[in-house]
Amino acid sequence: MASEGIDAVIVPRSDRFQGEYVAPCDERLAWLTGFTGSAGFCAVTREEAGVFVDGRYRVQVRAQVAPVFTPVNWPETKLAEWLLDRLASGQRVGFDPWLHSVEEVEKLRDRLAPKGIGLVPIDNPIDRLWTDRPAPPDAPFAAFPEEIAGESHASKRARIAAQLREAGERAVVLTLPDSIAWLLNIRGGDVAYNPVPHAYAVLHEDGRCDLYCQPGKADGILGHLGEEVRVHPEDVFVPGLDFLPSPTRLDPKSCPEAIFQFLTARGITVTRGPDPCLLPKARKTPAEIAATTEAHLRDGAAMVNFLTWLDREAPKGGQTEIDVVRGLEGFRRATNALLDLSFDTICGAGAHGAIVHYRVTETTNAPVRPGELLLVDSGGQYLDGTTDITRTVAVGEVPEGAAEAYTRVLQGLIAISRARFPRGVAGQHLDALARYLWLAGQDYDHGTGHGVGVYLSVHEGPQRLSRLSDVPLEPGMILSNEPGYYREGAFGIRIENLILVEEASPVPGGDERPMLTFRTLTWVPFDRRLLVRDMLSEAERTWADGYHAAVLARIGPRVEGEALAWLKAACAPL
Structure with missing residues (x-):
C-alpha cells in the first residue's frame, strides 16, 4: 500500500465471475483474514482492518479472525461510511476492478468523491503476496x-x-x-x-x-x-x-x-x-419441476434413513458432529445417484447450532450430547435436482425454552407454506409471515429463503424470501423456506423445506383474481418432541398433520424395516 500510494484496500469474497461460491485459488478473503463464510469483505487501512459480515456470520467471524481484524456489522455499517470515518481528502482506496461489479463501484465512488477520496483500480495485492496460491480449476464441462x-x-x-x-x-x-x-x-x-x-x-x-x-x-x-x-x-x-x-x-x-x-x-x-x-432460469420448465420432484423424494428417503440412525445412536453418546456429517453423506451416497453435496453440511450440536453457517472442522468437532439440540442443514446435487433441507432434533431431554422457540419457528414455516398471494408480490412482502418469533420478542438475522436451481446453484437469484427482495415471485420459481432462532451459547433452531411457486386454485367465494401459492418439495418429518401442541392453532395442526400424512405416503414406499417403523411413528397425527 505504501509503495503504491494507496491508503486503503478492499478485499472482497467474490471472484472475477461475481459468484457467491469461489474456487480455492480465489479464497483471498479467507487467506488474508481466516474468515471462511460465503459472504463478507475486508477493508484495510494503514491502521485498521475491518471484516464486514452480516447476521449469519457474527459469531463465526469472532471465532475465526485474529485480533488485528475488527469485525464490523454489515449492512448496518456501510463500507463508505466506515472509510469516510477513517480517511481524509486526497487519500486513495485501491480495488481490483475484476472483483467488483459496476454498480458496486459506482455507489462507493459516489459516496467517497464529495469528500475528495479517490477510488483507484489496482492490480490485486493479495495475488502478489499469496505465494502458495492453488492453481485455477480445470474441470471439463x-x-x-x-x-x-x-x-x-x-x-x-x-x-x-x-x-x-x-x-x-x-x-x-x-x-x-x-x-x-x-x-x-x-x-x-x-x-x-x-x-x-x-x-x-x-x-x-x-x-x-x-x-x-x-x-x-x-x-x-x-x-x-x-x-x-x-x-x-x-x-x-x-x-x-x-x-x-x-x-x-x-x-x-x-x-x-x-x-x-x-x-x-x-x-x-x-x-x-x-x-x-x-x-x-428461475422459472423452471415442467421437465425441470418433474425431475427435481423426484430428486427431493429420493433425498427425503435418504434423510429418513439418516434420522432413524441418528435417533438410535445419538442418545447413547459417542457420536460427534463429524460422525453425523459422514453418516448423512453415506445415506445420500447409498442412493447411487448423488453427484456431490450441494454445500458443506452444517451440523451444529448445542451452542454450535447458534452459529448460523457453522462448518465443523477437526478442531471444532464437538460431541453430540444428550440434553442438547442438533441442527443439521444439508443438501445433495443429483443430475435431476438440487436439494437443501434443515432439520433440528432433540437429543434426549429438551433444553429450557427450546420447544417454545421451535414451535414458533415451525409456525413461521407453516405460514409461508400456506400463503396465497396475488401476482406481483415479492419476497419482501412475504418475509414477515415467517417471523412468529416477533411475538415473543425474538428474531433471526437472515432472510427466510433463497432461490434454488435444478442441478445448479443451491443459492440462486434473483428470487428470495427476504425483506431486501423486490423481485416478484412467478410460477416455476423454487425457494427455500427456512425460519430459525439462535440463542448464542445455548442452541440453534432452523427448519427448512424447499417450495415451488405455482398457480393457486380458486377459493370458493373468492374474487376472480389470479393468485399464486407454494407447493412443498421437501418431505421429511419434523421433530414432534420439540412441538408444543397447544401453541399451534387448529389450522396449523391440520397443516402439520396433512404434511406428515403426505410424507408417509410419499416416502413410506421408499424405506423399509426400522426406518419405516420410525417414519410411521414420526408421522402420527398430532
Whole structure:
C-alpha cells in the first residue's frame, strides 16, 4: 500500500465471475483474514482492518479472525461510511476492478468523491503476496440432458436473442457461471458443490454465442454446442471485447467493473440491463419441476434413513458432529445417484447450532450430547435436482425454552407454506409471515429463503424470501423456506423445506383474481418432541398433520424395516 500510494484496500469474497461460491485459488478473503463464510469483505487501512459480515456470520467471524481484524456489522455499517470515518481528502482506496461489479463501484465512488477520496483500480495485492496460491480449476464441462432441462440451448439462445433485438441491443456479455450453464445446457466442476463452469460468454442478437474458457475444458461438449456456439481461449476474452457491436448490454449488478471500463474506453456503447438469463432460469420448465420432484423424494428417503440412525445412536453418546456429517453423506451416497453435496453440511450440536453457517472442522468437532439440540442443514446435487433441507432434533431431554422457540419457528414455516398471494408480490412482502418469533420478542438475522436451481446453484437469484427482495415471485420459481432462532451459547433452531411457486386454485367465494401459492418439495418429518401442541392453532395442526400424512405416503414406499417403523411413528397425527 505504501509503495503504491494507496491508503486503503478492499478485499472482497467474490471472484472475477461475481459468484457467491469461489474456487480455492480465489479464497483471498479467507487467506488474508481466516474468515471462511460465503459472504463478507475486508477493508484495510494503514491502521485498521475491518471484516464486514452480516447476521449469519457474527459469531463465526469472532471465532475465526485474529485480533488485528475488527469485525464490523454489515449492512448496518456501510463500507463508505466506515472509510469516510477513517480517511481524509486526497487519500486513495485501491480495488481490483475484476472483483467488483459496476454498480458496486459506482455507489462507493459516489459516496467517497464529495469528500475528495479517490477510488483507484489496482492490480490485486493479495495475488502478489499469496505465494502458495492453488492453481485455477480445470474441470471439463459436461452437457446437461435436454430431457431434464426441458428446452434445447438453441431454443434458449433464440429466445434471449429475441429479447435483445426487441430492446435494440446487438449483444450481451454474460459473466455469471450459472447463467452460462443454463443458457448452453452445460455444467462444470470449477466450484465446490455447485456444478458451474468458469467461463465468459457473449450472446449476439442472431442467437450465436462466443464462449471463452480455459483451453481444453469444452473439448468434450463441442458436438453438443454445435456450430452456433464458438469456443475461444479465455485469454482472448478481453481482446475480443474490442470487436463487440454497439450497443452491447451489461448487467451492472454482476458485470465486473473491468469489463465496463474496457468497453467504454473503446467507444462501444453500453446499455445497462439485467442479465437476460436470470428470470428464465428461475422459472423452471415442467421437465425441470418433474425431475427435481423426484430428486427431493429420493433425498427425503435418504434423510429418513439418516434420522432413524441418528435417533438410535445419538442418545447413547459417542457420536460427534463429524460422525453425523459422514453418516448423512453415506445415506445420500447409498442412493447411487448423488453427484456431490450441494454445500458443506452444517451440523451444529448445542451452542454450535447458534452459529448460523457453522462448518465443523477437526478442531471444532464437538460431541453430540444428550440434553442438547442438533441442527443439521444439508443438501445433495443429483443430475435431476438440487436439494437443501434443515432439520433440528432433540437429543434426549429438551433444553429450557427450546420447544417454545421451535414451535414458533415451525409456525413461521407453516405460514409461508400456506400463503396465497396475488401476482406481483415479492419476497419482501412475504418475509414477515415467517417471523412468529416477533411475538415473543425474538428474531433471526437472515432472510427466510433463497432461490434454488435444478442441478445448479443451491443459492440462486434473483428470487428470495427476504425483506431486501423486490423481485416478484412467478410460477416455476423454487425457494427455500427456512425460519430459525439462535440463542448464542445455548442452541440453534432452523427448519427448512424447499417450495415451488405455482398457480393457486380458486377459493370458493373468492374474487376472480389470479393468485399464486407454494407447493412443498421437501418431505421429511419434523421433530414432534420439540412441538408444543397447544401453541399451534387448529389450522396449523391440520397443516402439520396433512404434511406428515403426505410424507408417509410419499416416502413410506421408499424405506423399509426400522426406518419405516420410525417414519410411521414420526408421522402420527398430532
